[in-house]
Amino acid sequence: MNLSAPANSRTPDTLNSHDLNEASDPMTDSVSSDVAPSASAEVAIDPNAPVDLPNRIDVSDLHIYYGAFKAVEGVSMTINPQSITALIGPSGCGKSTFLRSLNRMHEVISGAYVEGKVEINGQNLYGPGIDPVAVRRKIGMVFQRPNPFPTMSIADNVLAGKKLNSKRIPKRDAEDLVEKSLRGANLWNEVKDRLDKPGSSLSGGQQQRLCIARAIAVSPDVLLMDEPCSALDPISTLAIEELMLDLKSDYNIVIVTHNMQQAARVSDRTGFFNIEGTGKPGKLIEMDATEKIFSNPAEQATVDYVTGRFG
Ligand SMILES: Nc1ncnc2c1ncn2[C@@H]1O[C@H](COP(=O)(O)OP(=O)(O)OP(=O)(O)O)[C@@H](O)[C@H]1O
Numbered sequence: 265m266n267l268s269a270p271a272n273s274r275t276p277d278t279l280n281s282h283d284l285n286e287a288s289d290p291m292t293d294s295v296s297s298d299v300a301p302s303a304s305a306e307v308a309i310d311p312n313a314p315v316d317l318p319n320r321i322d323v324s325d326l327h328i329y330y331g332a333f334k335a336v337e338g339v340s341m342t343i344n345p346q347s348i349t350a351l352i353g354p355s356g357c358g359k360s361t362f363l364r365s366l367n368r369m370h371e372v373i374s375g376a377y378v379e380g381k382v383e384i385n386g387q388n389l390y391g392p393g394i395d396p397v398a399v400r401r402k403i404g405m406v407f408q409r410p411n412p413f414p415t416m417s418i419a420d421n422v423l424a425g426k427k428l429n430s431k432r433i434p435k436r437d438a439e440d441l442v443e444k445s446l447r448g449a450n451l452w453n454e455v456k457d458r459l460d461k462p463g464s465s466l467s468g469g470q471q472q473r474l475c476i477a478r479a480i481a482v483s484p485d486v487l488l489m490d491e492p493c494s495a496l497d498p499i500s501t502l503a504i505e506e507l508m509l510d511l512k513s514d515y516n517i518v519i520v521t522h523n524m525q526q527a528a529r530v531s532d533r534t535g536f537f538n539i540e541g542t543g544k545p546g547k548l549i550e551m552d553a554t555e556k557i558f559s560n561p562a563e564q565a566t567v568d569y570v571t572g573r574f575g
């Protein structure tokens with residue numbers, strides 16, 4: 265993955281990937297069986313062992329700031345590829361902030377910065393010479409509120425990110441990409457006869473799948489999803505969850521959710537964030553196989569949160 269800043273990394277298009285990501289927020293696996301077997305065949309696979317496959321994310325001692333305010337403190341975690349990682353925790357504990365720091369969206373806010381490392385394939389996303397635009401292309405994001413460009417057609421919405429990155433796409437290639445992405449987002453059958461209609465003509469659940477189609481059209485390696493179902497009805501939620509399970513063999517997916525059942529249903533590993541009080545930074549309390557977090561977590565704060573006694 266080349267994340268270096270090219271000599272001229274901007275295109276003359278009216279959109280940029282910031283707009284694309286932001287228009288929004290007005291906006292362990294079953295650890296892969298490829299893990300080297302341990303000495304004893306009897307020993308269960310450690311869900312916390314880093315999986316040695318492309319697109320693993322290693323976060324080391326990450327501190328995230330909004331100016332003088334430290335919102336997140338000292339997070340270290342490994343996010344395994346080909347799996348879904350859920351991030352849970354009470355409001356204000358820094359889940360969205362942390363998620364945005366994984367693709368350098370955090371720093372688009374004036375005065376916002378991070379200390380620490382986020383590595384993917386051994387490359388520090390915050391290292392010198394790394395192009396944030398290239399990072400955002402490789403690490404796509406889907407937001408809480410579906411944010412298609414309302415006046416753009418369904419097809420153009422899918423192509424929006426792609427057009428930003430390449431000057432011209434031959435018509436045939438564009439049509440193929442639209443179909444492939446919409447099929448990938450499990451929306452093709454519902455929209456194939458009205459691709460020229462505006463994105464805003466779709467239902468909320470369809471719009472969210474359109475945003476997922478737009479995100480996957482640029483062939484990212486990682487998909488970050490910030491409460492992607494919170495504005496959706498249960499049927500659309502289920503459709504998105506099924507889609508995530510379909511996509512996980514190709515992507516490293518990280519989802520923030522307040523829905524415990526959702527985290528339990530879809531994720532392989534879960535990280536619990538917490539905050540001691542207003543004005544204090546959020547911290548990662550523990551991260552483990554989802555089953556363990558929901559049945560037998562190590563920390564009392566996690567027990568209280570997942571059993572609904574808190575937050
Ligand atoms: N743009 C910003 N400028 C300054 N502080 C911010 C900004 N965005 C978030 N914060 C602060 O950072 C902290 C973490 O916020 P964040 O949105 O990451 O929490 P969250 O865990 O995603 O909460 P929720 O579950 O409500 O979405 C909060 O104290 C919040 O007020």
Ligand SMILES: [Mg+2]
Pocket residue numbers: 359360361490
């Ligand atoms: Mg949030």
